[in-house]
Amino acid sequence: GNSVTQMEGPVTLSEEAFLTINCTYTATGYPSLFWYVQYPGEGLQLLLKATKADDKGSNKGFEATYRKETTSFHLEKGSVQVSDSAVYFCALSSGSARQLTFGSGTQLTVLP
Amino acid sequence: GAVVSQHPSRVICKSGTSVKIECRSLDFQATTMFWYRQFPKQSLMLMATSNEGSKATYEQGVEKDKFLINHASLTLSTLTVTSAHPEDSSFYICSARRSSGGETQYFGPGTRLLVL
Numbered sequence: 001g002n003s004v005t006q007m008e009g010p011v012t013l014s015e016e017a018f019l020t021i022n023c024t025y026t027a028t029g030y031p032s033l034f035w036y037v038q039y040p041g042e043g044l045q046l047l048l049k050a051t052k053a054d055d056k057g058s059n060k061g062f063e064a065t066y067r068k069e070t071t072s073f074h075l076e077k078g079s080v081q082v083s084d085s086a087v088y089f090c091a092l093s094s095g096s097a098r099q100l101t102f103g104s105g106t107q108l109t110v111l112p
Numbered sequence: 113g114a115v116v117s118q119h120p121s122r123v124i125c126k127s128g129t130s131v132k133i134e135c136r137s138l139d140f141q142a143t144t145m146f147w148y149r150q151f152p153k154q155s156l157m158l159m160a161t162s163n164e165g166s167k168a169t170y171e172q173g174v175e176k177d178k179f180l181i182n183h184a185s186l187t188l189s190t191l192t193v194t195s196a197h198p199e200d201s202s203f204y205i206c207s208a209r210r211s212s213g214g215e216t217q218y219f220g221p222g223t224r225l226l227v228l
Contacts, residue, residue: 043221
């Protein structure tokens with residue numbers, strides 16, 4: 001079956017630090033890969049996505065590249081802000097219904 | 113944008129009662145909606161896939177008679193937790209996918225259910 005493995009948190013960084021959150025996956029077929037973000041008290045929001053190998057998704061300074069050879073989709077940001085504090089979920093979709101399979105989530109706290 | 117709402121945002125009920133949660137796509141039509149459950153500090157677990165005008169498809173281990181799903185229109189799906197018990201207390205989240213195409217799911221803000 002499909003699965004997504006994320007680095008465990010929580011992750012605490014100082015403002016302007018470099019962020020990496022690792023994500024690897026196992027899937028049949030050709031999955032699409034996503035990063036969702038959940039801010040405190042809110043629902044999940046799509047942060048970025050990539051639909052095929054070597055695609056790079058980017059949004060709000062965050063980037064992730066679909067690496068088929070390493071089955072990875074690591075999230076990076078060069079300089080985090082306090083407002084980036086949230087829970088980040090890696091996910092994949094596959095199959096005819098394109099259902100999402102989520103990783104366990106990584107809590108990020110950015111300190112001023 | 114693509115906005116999905118849920119109602120209520122929080123509900124407290126007594127054990128044995130039923131609770132209905134609504135999920136609405138406000139500015140788009142959604143043939144397919146999804147219901148998830150999220151335990152504290154854990155990931156989202158897919159409960160069922162709801163298709164407009166047809167029966168929902170439940171994930172393994174999810175009791176369809178306990179978690180009734182109705183998707184009667186292209187903008188509304190409901191989840192009814194029947195005969196709720198304390199172990200049903202959780203955060204329930206819905207998502208919707210545009211009928212016009214694309215695989216992106218748009219998520220509602222979630223409903224916090226507490227069964228006493």
